[in-house]
Amino acid sequence: MKSLTIQGQKRESVGKKNTKALRNADQVPCVVYGGAEPIHFSTDERSFKDLVYTSEAHTVVLELDGGDAISCILKDIQFHPVTDKILHADFYRYTEDVKITMNIPVNLVGRARGVVAGGVLRQNVRKLRVRALPANLPDEIVIDITPMRIGHKKYIKDLRTDEYDLIHPDNQVVCMIKTARTAIVDIDDEDEDEEVEGEEGAAEGAENAAEENAED
Helix, strand or coil: CCEEEEEEEECCCCCHHHHHHHHHCCEEEEEEECCCCCEEEEEEHHHHHHHHCCCCCCEEEEEECCCCEEEEEEEEEEECCCCCCEEEEEEEECCCCCCEEEEEEEEEECCCHHHHCCCEEEECCCEEEEEECHHHCCCCEEEECCCCCCCCEEEHHHCCCCCCEECCCCCCEEEEEECCCCCCCCHHHHHHHHHHHHHHHHHHHHHHHHHHHHHC
16 A cells, blocks of 8 residues: 655644644644554644545554654544534554554546447445455456446455455445436346357247147
């Protein structure tokens, strides 16, 4: 997983007055947990541009004044309900030998065969909770939907790998191709139906012949 570096300044005062002054200066009050005690710090709001406003997940190297460098992940972030200005952020310190949990974006690539035939692609999940060692965390979970036909679904069980754990039930649907009024018959699907019908017809003919011989 890619890592971003954020520069921060430790905070000695964490009262409301100090917090308001930071926000007025376009600074974001933050806390990093996971150590012996929480560390309060602030950073420029622009530091979050490549961390929050992106389609990929990242870990963070937090460089604080005094030479401290902390490996962490963003755990929670609060936005102003009207202006969307970042109000506060929580980080969590991690070590390379301990598994951590993150929300990883799901990226659908390709053009589904069922969509070409007139079906509608529906993505039920935009992010998945993944637990793994930091080195095994993916930037995103990529799903090639090209072979999917109308009625096909992609389940969590289809995405499992040895590198990380998906904290979701196997039968949860991630994406699917739904039918539509404008959908056309997939040629291969039609051929498969004809083969099935042919097999059923042959079986039925054999049964009738057997009955006639029995009557004789």
